[in-house]
Amino acid sequence: MNLTTFYLAVAGLILAPLLGGLAAGVDRVVTARLQSRMGPPLLQPFYDVGKLMSKVIAPASQWQGLFVRWALVASLASDVLLAAGGDVLMCFFIQAASACFVTLGAFSGSSPYSKLGAQRELFQMLSYEPVFLVCVLCMAKASGGFDAYSMMGASAQPLLFKMPLIIPGLVFVLLIKMRKSPFDLSACHHGHQELVRGVYTDYAGRDFALLEIAHWADVVVILWICSFLWATGPLQMLVVALIALFVVILIDNISARLTWRHMVKVAAPVALLLATVNLLWLYLE
Amino acid sequence: MFDAYIGVLVLWPLVAGLLCLVLRSPGVRSTLVLATGAILAIGALGVASQVPFTANPGFLSSETALKVAEGAAFVFPAYFLLRGLMEKHLLVIVFACLQLVLAVVGMLNMPEPQAIASAVVCDGLSLALVLIVAIAGSLICIYALPYMKRHEEHLHLKTSRQPGFFLVLLAFLGFMNGMALSNDLRMFEAFFEATTLCSFLLIGHDNTPEARKSAFRALWMNALGGVMLHSGILLIEKQFGIVDIHAIINPALWTGVSMLPIALLAVAGCVKAAQMPFQGWLLGAMVAPTPVSALLHSSTMVKAGVFLCLRLSPVLQSTNTGRILALAGAFTFFATAALALGQSNAKKILAYSTVSNLGLIIVCAGIGTPIAVAAGVVLMLVHAATKGLLFLCVGDMEQTIGSRDLEDLRGMIAKSPVTALAACAGAIGMVLPPLGMLVGKWATLEAAQADPVIMVFIALGSALAVVCWVRFAGTLMSGKSIEGPHAHTSALTNMPLLTMLASAIGLGMAAPWINALLLPDADAASALAGGWGVMPPLFVVAMLAWIIGMKVLGRQSSVPLASPYMAGLPSAEPNSFVGALGKSWVLTEGNEYATELFGEAKLTKLAGVLAGAFLLALVGGAFI
Numbered sequence: 036m037n038l039t040t041f042y043l044a045v046a047g048l049i050l051a052p053l054l055g056g057l058a059a060g061v062d063r064v065v066t067a068r069l070q071s072r073m074g075p076p077l078l079q080p081f082y083d084v085g086k087l088m089s090k091v092i093a094p095a096s097q098w099q100g101l102f103v104r105w106a107l108v109a110s111l112a113s114d115v116l117l118a119a120g121g122d123v124l125m126c127f128f129i130q131a132a133s134a135c136f137v138t139l140g141a142f143s144g145s146s147p148y149s150k151l152g153a154q155r156e157l158f159q160m161l162s163y164e165p166v167f168l169v170c171v172l173c174m175a176k177a178s179g180g181f182d183a184y185s186m187m188g189a190s191a192q193p194l195l196f197k198m199p200l201i202i203p204g205l206v207f208v209l210l211i212k213m214r215k216s217p218f219d220l221s222a223c224h225h226g227h228q229e230l231v232r233g234v235y236t237d238y239a240g241r242d243f244a245l246l247e248i249a250h251w252a253d254v255v256v257i258l259w260i261c262s263f264l265w266a267t268g269p270l271q272m273l274v275v276a277l278i279a280l281f282v283v284i285l286i287d288n289i290s291a292r293l294t295w296r297h298m299v300k301v302a303a304p305v306a307l308l309l310a311t312v313n314l315l316w317l318y319l320e
Numbered sequence: 321m322f323d324a325y326i327g328v329l330v331l332w333p334l335v336a337g338l339l340c341l342v343l344r345s346p347g348v349r350s351t352l353v354l355a356t357g358a359i360l361a362i363g364a365l366g367v368a369s370q371v372p373f374t375a376n377p378g379f380l381s382s383e384t385a386l387k388v389a390e391g392a393a394f395v396f397p398a399y400f401l402l403r404g405l406m407e408k409h410l411l412v413i414v415f416a417c418l419q420l421v422l423a424v425v426g427m428l429n430m431p432e433p434q435a436i437a438s439a440v441v442c443d444g445l446s447l448a449l450v451l452i453v454a455i456a457g458s459l460i461c462i463y464a465l466p467y468m469k470r471h472e473e474h475l476h477l478k479t480s481r482q483p484g485f486f487l488v489l490l491a492f493l494g495f496m497n498g499m500a501l502s503n504d505l506r507m508f509e510a511f512f513e514a515t516t517l518c519s520f521l522l523i524g525h526d527n528t529p530e531a532r533k534s535a536f537r538a539l540w541m542n543a544l545g546g547v548m549l550h551s552g553i554l555l556i557e558k559q560f561g562i563v564d565i566h567a568i569i570n571p572a573l574w575t576g577v578s579m580l581p582i583a584l585l586a587v588a589g590c591v592k593a594a595q596m597p598f599q600g601w602l603l604g605a606m607v608a609p610t611p612v613s614a615l616l617h618s619s620t621m622v623k624a625g626v627f628l629c630l631r632l633s634p635v636l637q638s639t640n641t642g643r644i645l646a647l648a649g650a651f652t653f654f655a656t657a658a659l660a661l662g663q664s665n666a667k668k669i670l671a672y673s674t675v676s677n678l679g680l681i682i683v684c685a686g687i688g689t690p691i692a693v694a695a696g697v698v699l700m701l702v703h704a705a706t707k708g709l710l711f712l713c714v715g716d717m718e719q720t721i722g723s724r725d726l727e728d729l730r731g732m733i734a735k736s737p738v739t740a741l742a743a744c745a746g747a748i749g750m751v752l753p754p755l756g757m758l759v760g761k762w763a764t765l766e767a768a769q770a771d772p773v774i775m776v777f778i779a780l781g782s783a784l785a786v787v788c789w790v791r792f793a794g795t796l797m798s799g800k801s802i803e804g805p806h807a808h809t810s811a812l813t814n815m816p817l818l819t820m821l822a823s824a825i826g827l828g829m830a831a832p833w834i835n836a837l838l839l840p841d842a843d844a845a846s847a848l849a850g851g852w853g854v855m856p857p858l859f860v861v862a863m864l865a866w867i868i869g870m871k872v873l874g875r876q877s878s879v880p881l882a883s884p885y886m887a888g889l890p891s892a893e894p895n896s897f898v899g900a901l902g903k904s905w906v907l908t909e910g911n912e913y914a915t916e917l918f919g920e921a922k923l924t925k926l927a928g929v930l931a932g933a934f935l936l937a938l939v940g941g942a943f944i
Contacts, residue, residue, distance in 0.1 A: 142794030
């Protein structure tokens with residue numbers, strides 16, 4: 036590891052949560068405009084987290100604080116690994132570990148809503164993980180390496196043209212990871228639903244604020260990996276990430292929630308099949 | 321010095337077992353088992369300090385030893401045949417007869433093969449198996465001491481059957497060591513068959529109708545595996561006139577020659593490793609007392625199967641036989657991970673997960689490159705520790721509450737915290753980074769680059785396993801606790817459990833270096849600099865997270881907890897609330913097992929047929 040990698044890693048550690056928070060702010064502004072509302076200021080997510088930080092609320096279980104911090108460390112570690120040009124598959128597995136810790140915290144809580152959310156979160160993981168893995172495998176095959184730098188600096192021609200069929204898969208993954216309709220099954224941004232706030236129900240105060248930061252870091256990892264599709268320069272990557280963000284917000288606003296059975300039986304197999312077909316193409320080339 | 325170490329590893333467990341049988345007092349038995357643990361550990365470390373080496377100990381290379389091995393080829397099938405006739409079990413009779421026929425053919429029709437240079441060749445792979453047997457195996461035998469005492473109290477036996485049980489249990493370890501070290505194919509086969517006999521006796525130990533049924537299922541499947549093995553060996557003897565394993569796995573020998581013998585040996589390995597469609601015998605094995613299933617799953621028996629396949633890997637590398645074998649392994653990995661997800665029986669979850677992980681090791685063997693094989697050996701080591709741990713935990717919890725259903729184990733953490741937390745650690749160790757199983761899976765995924773289908777199977781199986789194990793840990797940690805007094809604790813239960821936990825985590829930490837040691841020098845340097853290099857920093861991060869988490873845990877343990885949020889008024893009764901119209905509702909919890917997708921009834925048949933087709937293609941492809 037040389038000094039440049041070190042600086043990049045530190046930059047990833049600090050910038051990723053900030054960018055994730057900004058993305059959440061953009062989300063709230065755009066959603067409000069789509070619904071003809073003014074909406075909160077861009078920095079509202081940061082104000083929210085700041086306020087949550089100052090609150091001390093009795094935890095629902097003694098284990099939750101521990102799992103929240105493990106989740107936060109895992110999410111940040113996956114950002115750092117990506118920034119330092121590490122192995123994208125390992126980055127994916129670490130990010131998945133973060134989701135597992137959130138789920139374990141929900142399991143150890145006491146509210147039935149939290150546990151129902153945990154069950155659904157598991158089925159969400161079951162649905163998106165294979166799809167996302169196969170998408171990453173496509174990128175690795177086309178760019179000739181599993182590390183982030185070789186995917187980012189693969190060729191003059193963007194990876195997108197070699198893997199059009201993974202787009203539905205990536206959108207599917209983004210919808211689930213950003214907790215957006217139609218796949219906001221285990222938790223969504225609105226408390227007024229059949230499972231209250233799902234996996235998040237039992238988290239409160241500072242623990243919840245840390246979880247929110249972990250979520251921002253997660254979103255940045257996924258958007259970053261999506262931006263590999265057009266990695267001819269930093270600006271292009273940013274544009275790809277913004278387009279992906281906008282598409283997700285748009286779908287969120289025009290669709291209603293599906294059931295987990297639909298997700299596991301229809302949506303996930305279709306997305307996986309398309310991505311697999313694309314992978315096979317790349318091998319036949 | 322080698323001969324002494326090898327003698328200790330192979331013969332001492334048998335001697336200790338016989339002493340257990342003769343001196344029936346429990347005190348002597350405990351001393352003997354503990355001593356065996358210590359002696360095997362010393363033997364294994366002694367071997368480890370010298371590896372790689374070759375040796376010629378008299379008891380494995382002399383004329384008499386070979387005669388004994390030759391005799392074993394008759395004695396074992398004859399015993400199987402006898403038991404099959406007594407039970408009127410057709411499949412056992414058929415396969416035992418076939419084994420006898422092959423033994424006769426071998427004796428009458430075969431020229432004497434070339435003498436082998438050294439009877440024992442110990443390399444990294446053999447050493448890995450010896451370490452697993454000596455350490456994980458001994459720990460399970462120690463755990464068996466208090467377990468079997470309680471087990472027999474529960475059954476109200478007049479005369480203890482423990483002496484016989486411990487004879488087989490300890491002898492099993494010796495046979496496994498012999499199999500790992502011997503370089504003579506005939507010797508290898510004798511030990512291989514001996515493990516079949518041991519597993520048959522152990523599974524049937526309780527002698528209930530269910531135990532007998534499972535024991536005979538294990539017997540016919542493994543006898544079929546024995547037929548495959550023996551015919552493979554006879555073909556090799558006929559074709560090349562050699563029985564030296566390390567000469568046989570030279571790829572140069574197999575260029576332009578039919579791979580049929582290798583395919584037969586690989587299928588024999590798959591049967592032993594309970595790969596689909598032969599997973600039935602391992603699932604049945606869980607009727608036996610927990611130490612037996614722990615031993616079969618983590619350190620003996622099934623490891624013999626993957627050991628054989630990994631041993632063949634140099635020949636399998638970049639051949640069609642290897643490719644099909646890897647594909648069959650990947651399919652088993654995926655299908656049994658799905659089956660595990662649909663189970664609420666904790667021991668069945670463990671059993672399916674074992675089959676699944678062994679499938680992954682078979683993938684490594686089928687790919688056959690040094691990088692893949694190193695990943696396979698790492699997986700084998702870490703799996704032995706992690707799965708051994710999980711079995712011991714589940715067995716202990718089962719004895720505490722009298723049920724092995726995951727729904728009944730809900731909230732176990734309140735009742736027996738040490739065991740439940742160790743089980744959670746084991747479950748996390750199965751799927752999450754930076755622990756060993758995940759790292760091995762990742763290394764396999766990258767080693768399988770040449771084959772997209774295998775990679776997709778691994779991606780699917782990996783996600784299924786994550787869900788299965790997170791749910792397992794989450795259920796044990798669930799907030800709703802079981803009422804009742806704290807469980808019994810015993811040093812002989814906790815010591816093996818915690819040692820196993822420590823070795824599971826320790827092996828995970830050491831994985832990059834173990835991996836590098838197993839690779840040829842050229843690959844080793846690049847492996848540590850490349851992907852594996854990220855593991856040590858990751859462990860530092862994990863330790864940091866551990867420290868932060870423990871601090872918070874300490875803080876939150878001492879504060880009053882919030883009352884559960886139930887979207888209604890909490891009532892005075894625990895776990896109930898006042899809902900609409902003033903009605904009181906009681907909460908119940910349960911996991912979603914999605915049996916409509918992952919149920920055994922549908923999936924087993926379909927997956928079994930497909931997996932069977934793969935194995936048929938393996939043999940048939942090599943035949944043509």
